[in-house]
Amino acid sequence: DARVTQTPRHKVTEMGQEVTMRCQPILGHNTVFWYRQTMMQGLELLAYFRNRAPLDDSGMPKDRFSAEMPDATLATLKIQPSEPRDSAVYFCASGFNTGRVVTEAFFGQGTRLTVV
């Protein structure tokens, strides 16, 4: 059963620490999205990749967030240094981009981040 896998599922860290979240997209998908969800803001797109190349990361605070795809089976989202306002659920999703449209995206179970 193909699925998007995210690790860790939960993370509690102190302010100022580095946080790395990992995502394994579904095999064969060429597009990866990173979303952040909070009660106040809903689902916000942070960054997305097509064929491992970053297409848009305008939703991401550049000074502390970075997103990469070292290979087709791994996407990472890093926060350094972390702040309490970064507390949220971070979802990774993967799909297939034909160049004109993106198929439906499949979500991982999310990383619930708490920064204290």
Place this chain on the structure above:
Amino acid sequence: RKEVEQDPGPFNVPEGATVAFNCTYSNSASQSFFWYRQDCRKEPKLLMSVYSSGNEDGRFTAQLNRASQYISLLIRDSKLSDSATYLCVVNALGAAGNKLTFGGGTRVLVKP
């Protein structure tokens, strides 16, 4: 103005009743549309794609109105298990390529 807007609800629905809600989008170049369902503390899951001619999947019917730039979801014979947040998703080709933009979600509560 947000790219994708939804009434946050909640829509309180008696079991067995019909409920419908809309989602508006601002980018007229949007090319594909989806409804997702999200349960509390879970990830969003695809409920159905929305086709130009409208489509039905069991008790769920989705419609697209390109002229007025909205999509709708109708749930017939509501079940308690339909209680969830329904997210409207729009795919548009922008300067940076395709992206999926989510609405804020419409919360539906089905009560006995």
